[in-house]
Amino acid sequence: MALVKIIWVDDEIESLQSQKLFLENKGYEVQTFTNGFDAIDYVKENHVDVVLIDESMPGITGLETLAKIKEMKQSLPVVLITKNETENLMDEAIGSQISDYLIKPVNPNQVWLSLKKIIDNKRLVAEKTTTAYQQQFRHLFMALNSNPDYNEWMDIYKKLVYWELEMQKSDSPEMQEVLQSQKGEANTEFFKFVSRNYASWINPKSGDGPVMSHSLVQFKVLPHIEKGTPLFFVLIDNLRFDQWRAIQPIFAESFRILEEDSFYSILPTATQYARNAIFAGMLPMEIEKKFPQQWKNDDEEGGKNLHEEEFFRAQLKRFGKGDLKVSYTKVLNNHAGLELMNNIHNLLNNDINVIVYNFVDMLSHARTEMEVLKELAGDEMSYRSITTSWFEHSPLHQALKKIADKNIRIVLATDHGSVRVKTPYKVIGDKQTTTNLRYKHGRNLNYEQKEVLAYREPKEIGLPSPTINSSFIFAKEDGFLCYPNNYNHYVNYYRNTFQHGGVSLEEMIVPVIKMESKG
Known part of the structure; x- marks a missing residue:
């Protein structure tokens, strides 16, 4: 698996060497910069997975650096690190689409958890979605085969739609295929259901219908x-x-x-x-x-x-x-x-x-x-x-x-x-x-x-x-x-x-x- 590339921008980067070593031991590649200008130039020319930025730096602030980076690469995740907890700074940072916000002093585990959340989030959500659908698959299968009425059919369809949208988060083509096949099977059964019941719903004398x-x-x-x-x-x-x-x-x-x-x-x-x-x-x-x-x-x-x-x-x-x-x-x-x-x-x-x-x-x-x-x-x-x-x-x-x-x-x-x-x-x-x-x-x-x-x-x-x-x-x-x-x-x-x-x-x-x- 390719190394995840982090850049960390802080004018006091020397004091963060132990943090850098900690992350490198966890398998990340960490490049450091003491100012925003160098970081912006680097992002322009190189692939980066996550940016960590200190807010208060001389020359160009963290928020200004963030804005320039987002102009070039809007979807690049950025974590803002700051001593300043004022509400308007937080509002501005969140409005600038930061992925996370850490308050100094930060300990290595805090940074690591933040990175894990950003980088592994998609994979973890995909894995959880796949497992949850596997558990639901049997329930849906049983519901399809228990002669559902028109209300139960509405529930079955809503569940299938729910899983179809959830599966967008999953990277598993196999599970998506299983879901599509279950949806096809549901439509086969639904067609039989409508064929048996539709005329009676339309007939007002039957008194029962959706x-x-x-x-x-x-x-x-x-x-x-x-x-x-x-x-x-x-x-x-x-x-x-x-x-x-x-x-x-x-x-x-x-x-x-x-x-x-x-x-x-x-x-x-x-x-x-x-x-x-x-x-x-x-x-x-x-x-x-x-x-x-x-x-x-x-x-x-x-x-x-x-x-x-x-x-x-x-x-x-x-x-x-x-x-x-x-x-x-x-x-x-x-x-x-x-x-x-x-x-x-x-x-x-x-x-x-x-x-x-x-x-x-x-x-x-x-x-x-x-x-x-x-x-x-x-x-x-x-x-x-x-x-x-x-x-x-x-x-x-x-x-x-x-x-x-x-x-x-x-x-x-x-x-x-x-x-x-x-x-x-x-x-x-x-x-x-x-x-x-x-x-x-x-x-x-x-x-x-x-x-x-x-x-x-x-x-x-x-x-x-x-x-x-x-x-x-x-x-x-x-x-x-x-x-x-x-x-x-x-x-x-x-x-x-x-x-x-x-x-x-x-x-x-x-x-x-x-x-x-x-x-």
Whole structure:
């Protein structure tokens, strides 16, 4: 193993020779300097693992040296050593991103422990994560095989997401592979579970089923409306549970997270069905009956989500909330995002403000079309990372931060998630068959029974029949549906892209989060 290289900067370095020897006996290579200028020159030209800096030195102070080093190598860990315990110095040091802070006089063990914490932290966390997951693996395996109900499935999926995010800290490709294989197995079982139970959830006579798209507003939004406390119902399109977990710390800086819940998206897990169902509080079949002019099937011309505000106001009226002051904002591009940011204070006069934000959906579609995004979001980890980076700098985040000090509530949700597709399945259909990769409907669909979830009667699952004898099929697990003509081209083009519309944990079990301002 390569020696860990330390530089120690102190104008009284001669008096620290015993400390230097102690660290060298522990296997570190230690280079010493008596002033900040020499240390800065050295860091510029050489590889260094950790810098130890004395704060009060003649010529250039420790904090000034730290700033220059961070300009060159931002991620280089720096430990500040000082006699001075004043609060403003500590604030300044911590603001300058130091890795640790030691008060003089320091003993050798103190320095050694600090270095160990910085250098070995990643390895120790990775080892602990791997061991903890190995212990959990069996529990998850047993949970999967004990016929879980819809609530237990939500717990299983949350645990898998938790371990997937924890495994990012681990350097063990083997354990990550084990987790991915367990996730695949979970999706296989989940598909069987949904196939057995979905129609009964949709049938109101059954009386038992999870909160789904069409009951989301009734059970997860309306109960939190209170006169005098504006409620923001923020719907980020196509946000998976793991992506929520990735942006959760950013929300937690400004808001108190009261409840981290999930619900089931209806099938197809696609915007036009799931989001209209959320705002109308009805299944697509009922929307088509009640709003025949507004509902558009896949094969019809025109926008499919143009009437959400109208649907939402009608739903409020149905629940006796028609007198509420409501605003509805849809953000489809950056310009609309900036308008929201500038206008956010005016929304504080309303009882409920709906904000629909379309970025994540655009990202998943653009990722399919653009090679550069395929490179940037090649897997779940990088997809989460792009989502986090987007949210942190988004007008939505800036807008919410502007009102974080006001007495407000937020319910954040999505319409559906997405899944990275890998396995192609052949489907044959006539000209009227839809082009979606995770679900299709048409009259003469030809498919392999075991590869899809099929419903010959769309009304059985609350869907309209676009044509007589139309049936719906939904892709399972990580499958995607391709036509035989030009088959290989489409398989290669779409494999490893994020798609939605079908049956998977990632598409169906999605976040609904309740937050309030910290004030």
